Amino acid sequence: QVQLQESGPGLVKPSETLSLTCVVSGYFISSGYYWGWIRQSPGTGLEWIGNIYRDGNTYYNPSLKSRVTISLDTSKNQFSLRLTSVTAADTAVYYCVRAFSEGIFDSWGQGALVTVSS
Amino acid sequence: ELVLTQSPGSLSLSPGERVTLSCRASQIISSSYLAWYQQKPGQSPRLLIFAASTRATGIPDRFSGSGSGTDFTLTISRLEPEDFAVYYCQHFGRSPYNFGQGTKLEIK
Numbered sequence: 001q002v003q004l005q006e007s008g009p010g011l012v013k014p015s016e017t018l019s020l021t022c023v024v025s026g027y028f029i030s031s032g033y034y035w036g037w038i039r040q041s042p043g044t045g046l047e048w049i050g051n052i053y054r055d056g057n058t059y060y061n062p063s064l065k066s067r068v069t070i071s072l073d074t075s076k077n078q079f080s081l082r083l084t085s086v087t088a089a090d091t092a093v094y095y096c097v098r099a100f101s102e103g104i105f106d107s108w109g110q111g112a113l114v115t116v117s118s
Numbered sequence: 119e120l121v122l123t124q125s126p127g128s129l130s131l132s133p134g135e136r137v138t139l140s141c142r143a144s145q146i147i148s149s150s151y152l153a154w155y156q157q158k159p160g161q162s163p164r165l166l167i168f169a170a171s172t173r174a175t176g177i178p179d180r181f182s183g184s185g186s187g188t189d190f191t192l193t194i195s196r197l198e199p200e201d202f203a204v205y206y207c208q209h210f211g212r213s214p215y216n217f218g219q220g221t222k223l224e225i226k
Binding site for chain 2 (some may be wrong): 045046047048059060061062063095101102103104105106108109110111
């Protein structure tokens with residue numbers, strides 16, 4: 001059974017870069033599926049950030065596209081999120097997810113709370 | 119951008135009751151691109167239904183989905199205590215893959 005686990009700083013300063021990693025166990029990310037990130041905050045609910053496929057093709061939410069990078073590291077069986085120029089509005093719980101058919105999210109990490117504050 | 123509007127925002131019901139939750143899209147979408155999730159307090163969302171009516175692995179058959187075009191529903195035929203949670207619909211037919219704002223089921 002696939003398991004996903006987020007890791008990264010829980011506090012990021014405004015204007016800096018948020019970086020999270022998702023370690024996947026129980027499935028090789030190079031074998032298939034899409035891998036992505038979704039965030040949740042009280043103000044905006046659930047928000048899809050973006051996906052990456054095993055071939056490296058990425059799909060981003062247009063509202064975040066200019067600030068987001070999702071990448072794969074198949075040697076470590078993990079994938080990562082970078083979100084630049086963060087503001088308080090980026091404070092949220094960030095989930096890493098596995099998706100099939102591009103956008104059906106069938107496995108979720110436990111979530112990582114990231115607070116943007118000086 | 120396609121917007122999903124869920125109704126009602128919250129419901130108070132008793133175990134054993136039947137409930138139908140609504141999800142309305144601002145544009146016509148293929149039923150292939152509509153999913154439902156359940157989220158309990160302190161937990162990650164869990165996939166319940168995809169392609170509007172297909173139950174995900176391990177989901178009890180008291181959960182059913184239906185709909186087409188712009189109107190979709192999730193029905194729980196007989197509420198169990200563990201079903202009291204927040205339910206979200208979601209589409210992925212076109213970017214961005216938006217979620218509805220959620221319907222909260224509370225125990226009466």
